[in-house]
Structures are given as C-alpha cells and as structure tokens.
Amino acid sequence: MRIGSFESEASLTVTPVGLLAVGGLMAAILLSSAAIVRAARQRIAPPDLPRLP
Structure with a gap:
C-alpha cells in the first residue's frame, strides 16, 4: 500500500x-442490528399525561 511517500x-x-x-x-x-431495527420500528403508546385542574 502506498499513499504519497508513505x-x-x-x-x-x-x-x-x-x-x-x-x-x-x-x-x-447481524442478529443484534436486526433486533435494534425491529425495536425501533415498534410503535410506542403515548404516556398518560396527568390532567390539569
């Protein structure tokens, strides 16, 4: 491999x-990246926010 003078x-x-x-x-x-992609595509239900008085 030669790059310039190196x-x-x-x-x-x-x-x-x-x-x-x-x-x-x-x-x-490959298996771990497939699991990460699958988890990222799942829809997450929005959290129940407390009601203001």
Missing part, C-alpha cells in the same frame, strides 16, 4: 478456528 506492507494468516470466530462475531452483529 509505504506499508502487511501479511495475514487465518486458521479454521479463527474463521469460525469471525463468522460467529459477524452473525452476532
């Missing part, structure tokens, strides 16, 4: 257990 190099090794862990994290993120 140059960088990287390597990565992934094991099957690491892939399983990444897959589990992605599944958890």
Whole structure:
C-alpha cells in the first residue's frame, strides 16, 4: 500500500478456528442490528399525561 511517500506492507494468516470466530462475531452483529431495527420500528403508546385542574 502506498499513499504519497508513505509505504506499508502487511501479511495475514487465518486458521479454521479463527474463521469460525469471525463468522460467529459477524452473525452476532447481524442478529443484534436486526433486533435494534425491529425495536425501533415498534410503535410506542403515548404516556398518560396527568390532567390539569
């Protein structure tokens, strides 16, 4: 990777257990975001306000 005068190099090794862990994290993120969207779409009844005398 080179940006202007900055140059960088990287390597990565992934094991099957690491892939399983990444897959589990992605599944958890997707499930939690789906639950948040569902909760945000629910209608909430307005609170009963006290009547003024």
